[in-house]
Structure formats: structure tokens, C-alpha cells
Amino acid sequence: MPENNIRKKEFPGGLRVFSEPLAESTSVALGVWIRAGSRDEQANVAGISHLMEHMLFKGTPSMNALKVAEAFESIGAQENAATGEEYTVLYARFLPEHLERALDIMSDMVLNPTLADLEREREVIVEEIGMYEDRPDQMADENLSSLIFHNDTLGRPIIGSAETVRGVDHDTLKNFHAKTYNAANVFVVGAGKLDPDEFEKIVGEKLANLPAGEPFERNANPGTPDSRFFYKFKETEQYHVSIGSLGIPAKSEDRYAMASLNNVLGGGMSSRLFQEVREKRGLAYAVFSYHQGYSDTGASKMYVGSTTGNVEEAVKVMIEQVGKIQEYTITDEELDRTKQQLKSSTLLALESTAARMNRIGRSTMNGTELLTPEEISERIEAVTAEDILRLAKKHLKLENMYLSAVGPKELDLGKYLNAS
Numbered sequence: 001m002p003e004n005n006i007r008k009k010e011f012p013g014g015l016r017v018f019s020e021p022l023a024e025s026t027s028v029a030l031g032v033w034i035r036a037g038s039r040d041e042q043a044n045v046a047g048i049s050h051l052m053e054h055m056l057f058k059g060t061p062s063m064n065a066l067k068v069a070e071a072f073e074s075i076g077a078q079e080n081a082a083t084g085e086e087y088t089v090l091y092a093r094f095l096p097e098h099l100e101r102a103l104d105i106m107s108d109m110v111l112n113p114t115l116a117d118l119e120r121e122r123e124v125i126v127e128e129i130g131m132y133e134d135r136p137d138q139m140a141d142e143n144l145s146s147l148i149f150h151n152d153t154l155g156r157p158i159i160g161s162a163e164t165v166r167g168v169d170h171d172t173l174k175n176f177h178a179k180t181y182n183a184a185n186v187f188v189v190g191a192g193k194l195d196p197d198e199f200e201k202i203v204g205e206k207l208a209n210l211p212a213g214e215p216f217e218r219n220a221n222p223g224t225p226d227s228r229f230f231y232k233f234k235e236t237e238q239y240h241v242s243i244g245s246l247g248i249p250a251k252s253e254d255r256y257a258m259a260s261l262n263n264v265l266g267g268g269m270s271s272r273l274f275q276e277v278r279e280k281r282g283l284a285y286a287v288f289s290y291h292q293g294y295s296d297t298g299a300s301k302m303y304v305g306s307t308t309g310n311v312e313e314a315v316k317v318m319i320e321q322v323g324k325i326q327e328y329t330i331t332d333e334e335l336d337r338t339k340q341q342l343k344s345s346t347l348l349a350l351e352s353t354a355a356r357m358n359r360i361g362r363s364t365m366n367g368t369e370l371l372t373p374e375e376i377s378e379r380i381e382a383v384t385a386e387d388i389l390r391l392a393k394k395h396l397k398l399e400n401m402y403l404s405a406v407g408p409k410e411l412d413l414g415k416y417l418n419a420s
Helices: 048-058 065-074 096-111 118-133 136-148 162-166 170-180 196-206 255-266 272-279 311-327 332-351 353-366 373-381 385-395 413-418
Strands: 007-010 016-021 028-034 078-083 088-094 186-192 229-233 239-246 286-293 298-306 402-407
Touching: 016 196, 016 353, 028 096, 028 353, 048 065, 048 078, 048 088, 048 096, 048 118, 048 162, 048 170, 065 096, 088 096, 088 353, 096 186, 096 196, 118 136, 118 162, 136 229, 136 239, 136 298, 136 402, 186 353, 229 413, 239 311, 255 272, 255 286, 255 298, 255 311, 255 332, 255 373, 255 385, 272 286, 272 298, 272 311, 298 311, 311 385, 311 402, 311 413, 332 353, 332 373, 332 385, 402 413
Parallel strands: 016 186, 229 402
Antiparallel strands: 007 016, 028 088, 028 186, 078 088, 239 298, 239 402, 286 298
8 A cells, every 4th residue: 555545534523534445355344432441530430441341232222232242243243342541442344335234333332322231241340350360460460550650540450440340330330421422532443445435424424413522631640659569479370570661652753663672672582582581591481572652651561471480580581681782782683673573563464454443543542643554664664773772771771660570479579670
């Protein structure tokens, strides 16, 4: 695709529609995005965005929960929904001839949820919370976020807690829907075999009744916790450790350099963490690094899962590698390899209509410009070894890093954050 093929239309009131027609595609991916996530919630109802996502499927005045499921299946659609720190999205993928019916179903769900069976669905989410608590790797990541974003809503679990979810009654949820699901916060994205004019027309008809409203204000302001180390006891076979610090916003000009830094450090089988921790020493099966970008901030993270006997050595090696990537520029070979990996992973994903729809939605959500594949390649190629070194020195300083651990025995892993 030589040029940016994405079209945007804004209706009076604020509803926005994005379309990316792909003549060669055989499907359409449709997403109704709501600019509301866990960071926008009050503490006493943490998890309400995720609960609202569940309730979209519980029925409307014209369809109960079974009829919603049957409606999607009657057009052969693959449907789902998700909630993040900054968004809620209802999405589906289907054949092009079913576009109007899909929009009919999804707009009804977004506009007119009956909020039926709330008590039952709250308990379903409490079970889901229990399921996540059985995943110590995710627990380590969530605890790390609570350190990095101390006393900020970004540091809270997306799903909330059993207490806060059970505290959401029908009136609270109804008021949340009325305040949040409005023209200022909702936008629709379609990618695939579609006609933009027809798509915009149908969206305008189906979602014309969205009320006016105001978007949430966002301004991350994390504090400093009393300790940079957090330990959670859990009887596990492996010891799970997450290490990280503040990163950069998703829209930062340095986003491709940050992706390159993480790719070299822990992004694949040839990365430094994988080679030093797993291949050379056999200290862990899983070890990697990654970056999470939000609209106004970000987090740079590393993870390792190891045995209790090996985890201290694994963390020590990881910290050594962090020190080296701050001290010396990466090699030309590493730089070239990471550029090729990033270009391939980014551009190959664009063969999927669902990935294209998600790209538009996430970019709109966090304010990132939508680039053509050629522009993406140019930005990646423009990254230098000096860019990577600069970001490593700024965002991987040990004195600014936090460590979260989950395992059967408390170990003094915090000492490695003070290593010279």
C-alpha cells in the first residue's frame, strides 16, 4: 500500500468514523472503541469499565444474551471485546456482505444495554479475578505496575478487585454508561473489503443517538513508593520476577528507538537477555523485555521466571546486561538485525484486517500518527545505535528501577537494584 488509505469522518456531536478499504481483502474487521479504561475510574468502583464490557453482551431491549450470541453466529462473525487501561473495544470480523447487520447488532449493544443479570456477571468476574491470581507471572507484572505508577490509576489492575466489582450496583453502572458511552468518547473503525461512503452512512444511522459528553482528562502523576521492591508469597514451582521503570508515551518520536532497545535487550532468541540467561547459563525458560506505551507515559519492563535456586543469579545477570547496554553502543550487526525484525513483525501484521483495525483504534486512542508501511520502515531505519544508548541511559537507570517478585520464599532481590 504506497499511500495512507485511511479515511476519517467526524459527525456533529463528535462521533468519529475511520475506514481503511482493502480491495484485496476477503473480510471486514469492525471495532467500536470507547475512550474509557481502568485509569479513568474512581477507586471505589475500580474494574467498572471491564464490568461494563461484559454487560454489553447481556442483552438489549430487542435481544437477550442468547439472541446476541445467535445474532453474531447467524452472520458467521468472530466477535469479542476487551478492556485496557485507556480503552474498551467491542469488535468483530465477518464477511463483507454482513457489514450492515454487524453494525446493527454492535450499535444496539453499545447504545442500549439492559444490564440484565448484573449480580451473576459480577460473580463471573470475581471468578476471573481468581483465575488471574493463579497466574503468578501476571501478578508480578501487575505488582510492578503498582510500583512504577504508585498512587496513580495506571498502577491498578484493569479487572479491579472482588470488593470493588461487587460494589457496583445497577444504578452505578447505568450512570457510568450514560456518562461514558457518548459521542465524545466513541469512535468506530472498519478495515477490509468495504466502501467508505456506505460505511460512514451506516455508522451515522446506527449511532446517531449517542448523547453528547466530555472525554476523560488524563495526566499520569505517579508518586514514589516507600520501597522499590515488592514481594508476594505464593507456593509456586517457579519464582517470577518483573523489573522496570517509567518509559515513554506511545506517540513519542522515540517509540521506534525504544522498540529497538527492547528488541536488542530482550525481544527475541538472539537478544542479550535470552542468550545470557537462558542459552549460556540455563537459568530460566522465559526471559524477555518489553515496553508498554500509553497516551501520556509508558513503562519499560523485564521479566524472568526461574527456580528459587537460580533466580538470584538470573536477576544478577539481567542487571549486568542492563548495565552493559547503558555503557556501550550496540554493534552494527545487532542494529541491523533488530531493524529487520521490527520491520518484519510490524509490516507482516498489516496483512490482517483485524490488526489494521486495531492499529487505527490504538493510534487514535493514544494520539499516535498513522503512518504508511513505507513511513514505518523509514522511521525504523532512521534509528541509530546512539539513539538506543541515549534511551538506555535515561530509562534503564538502576536507581529509577523497581522490582516485583512472586514466589514461595522471600529473597533479597532488591539489593540488585542498588548494584553499581
